[in-house]
Amino acid sequence: MSANSDTGGKPVVTRFAPSPTGFLHIGGARTALFNLLFAHHHGGKFLLRIEDTDRARSTQPAIEAILDGMRWLGLDWDGDEVFQFARAERHAEVARQMIEKGAAYRCYLTQDELAAMRAEAEAAKKPLRIRSPWRERENNDANAPYVVRLKAPTEGATTIRDQVQGEVTVQNSEIDDLVLLRSDGTPTYMLAVVVDDHDMGVTHVIRGDDHLNNAFRQLPIYRAMGWPEPEYAHIPLIHGADGAKLSKRHGALGVDAYRDEMGILPEALSNYLLRLGWGHGDDEIISREQAIEWFDLAGVGKSPSRFDLKKLENLNGHYIRAADDARLADLVAQHLPFDLTESQRDLLQRGMAVLKPRAANLLELSEGASFLFRTRPLELDEAAAALLEGDARALLARLHAALDGVEAWDTEALEAAVLTVAEDAGVKLGAAAQPLRAALVGRKTSPGIFDVLALLGREESLARIADQMTVPA
Numbered sequence: 001m002s003a004n005s006d007t008g009g010k011p012v013v014t015r016f017a018p019s020p021t022g023f024l025h026i027g028g029a030r031t032a033l034f035n036l037l038f039a040h041h042h043g044g045k046f047l048l049r050i051e052d053t054d055r056a057r058s059t060q061p062a063i064e065a066i067l068d069g070m071r072w073l074g075l076d077w078d079g080d081e082v083f084q085f086a087r088a089e090r091h092a093e094v095a096r097q098m099i100e101k102g103a104a105y106r107c108y109l110t111q112d113e114l115a116a117m118r119a120e121a122e123a124a125k126k127p128l129r130i131r132s133p134w135r136e137r138e139n140n141d142a143n144a145p146y147v148v149r150l151k152a153p154t155e156g157a158t159t160i161r162d163q164v165q166g167e168v169t170v171q172n173s174e175i176d177d178l179v180l181l182r183s184d185g186t187p188t189y190m191l192a193v194v195v196d197d198h199d200m201g202v203t204h205v206i207r208g209d210d211h212l213n214n215a216f217r218q219l220p221i222y223r224a225m226g227w228p229e230p231e232y233a234h235i236p237l238i239h240g241a242d243g244a245k246l247s248k249r250h251g252a253l254g255v256d257a258y259r260d261e262m263g264i265l266p267e268a269l270s271n272y273l274l275r276l277g278w279g280h281g282d283d284e285i286i287s288r289e290q291a292i293e294w295f296d297l298a299g300v301g302k303s304p305s306r307f308d309l310k311k312l313e314n315l316n317g318h319y320i321r322a323a324d325d326a327r328l329a330d331l332v333a334q335h336l337p338f339d340l341t342e343s344q345r346d347l348l349q350r351g352m353a354v355l356k357p358r359a360a361n362l363l364e365l366s367e368g369a370s371f372l373f374r375t376r377p378l379e380l381d382e383a384a385a386a387l388l389e390g391d392a393r394a395l396l397a398r399l400h401a402a403l404d405g406v407e408a409w410d411t412e413a414l415e416a417a418v419l420t421v422a423e424d425a426g427v428k429l430g431a432a433a434q435p436l437r438a439a440l441v442g443r444k445t446s447p448g449i450f451d452v453l454a455l456l457g458r459e460e461s462l463a464r465i466a467d468q469m470t471v472p473a
């Protein structure tokens with residue numbers, strides 16, 4: 001843990017504050033990761049707040065999808081998750097306190113008056129910035145409906161020293177009297193975020209740079225309440241390979257699709273997301289422990305990073321090769337369209353050593369492993385069938401006889417037997433291996449043929465070869 005100047009010596013508290021959309025967005029996952037790494041780097045806490053005020057979208061499955069995605073990626077949060085909707089009464093209480101302090105006011109503008117202001121702004125080609133006449137006025141009609149607005153500062157400027165964006169200044173005349181409480185008494189996002197961050201003790205707000213403008217509208221609320229202001233770090237969004245903002249047409253947006261449809265390991269996605277927008281020299285493979293030790297906001301770039309599927313697959317291949325065989329066998333078993341018996345499960349695990357160097361994702365790994373469980377006689381694909389044309393079936397018969405005579409069924413003995421047949425037949429080893437592969441795997445590609453023989457075992461190997469020795473009727 002390094003003593004860092006960017007925390008000002010306070011114990012660090014960060015948070016991830018997703019609004020449930022039905023999945024954990026890949027950009028959200030990166031935001032959560034940065035928050036976690038920053039907090040842990042400083043020995044602080046990483047909290048989770050579910051911003052569930054949109055009642056139509058915030059269904060239980062939508063919330064579960066976020067929690068599930070975070071658990072899968074190892075983005076474990078400290079303490080219980082906070083639900084924003086449940087805190088509405090607290091938000092309203094703060095709005096009332098702001099009215100008492102003269103930092104907010106009841107605004108009685110009608111829909112018609114608002115529409116007229118909007119039309120006027122449009123005609124003048126100016127953004128609508130509401131300064132309500134009710135800023136300085138009381139209404140004697142106690143029953144008139146109202147919203148509560150921030151009495152935004154009108155003069156001077158606000159400067160944020162953002163830890164990623166640098167110094168950003170906005171003229172206060174640009175900040176409008178935004179609504180804090182709607183006419184039905186429910187809080188707006190702008191109010192709820194600030195109250196929750198304050199009550200949760202958040203010291204560092206690390207989030208997407210689409211929220212930078214909001215920071216200027218949220219700071220007046222901190223100031224009105226006399227609350228300590230957080231440090232801000234607004235990180236650039238993720239763009240697609242074409243440079244446009246990441247959208248559905250660039251591929252998957254939810255982390256679950258990377259897991260379920262693309263067979264990506266969580267540590268690979270986590271490593272990839274870390275490198276996307278943050279760097280530590282040329283290091284590519286970075287473990288979680290290492291990331292916690294190294295992570296800092298200074299290493300976050302200012303420009304949007306581009307999502308590169310090829311890089312993710314390369315990393316994934318690395319993590320598959322490094323993964324424990326038993327774990328991989330369990331993951332592959334989930335991708336197979338049938339249940340494995342105990343002995344099949346063992347076979348799958350034994351096969352990992354030769355299968356995993358060839359796979360960039362779990363789907364490829366499953367596909368590569370599937371020959372182990374094919375039922376006889378194997379259905380050969382076209383390329384494999386072509387390997388059995390000409391003299392190949394006769395050669396298979398000679399290989400069968402030689403292999404049948406092998407005593408110890410290990411790769412060395414198997415290789416010696418096949419080599420002898422190849423020499424006798426006057427062909428290269430590869431020429432003997434190809435029909436063998438077709439018979440044993442039903443495909444043109446597979447792990448090394450002696451590994452295949454060893455994995456399948458004597459009985460199954462000989463039976464599969466025998467199946468192909470004669471031309472099928």
Ligand code: GLU
Binds near residue numbers: 018051
């Ligand atoms: N709920 C907001 C979102 O999902 C994030 C709010 C924040 O981080 O301040 O975009």
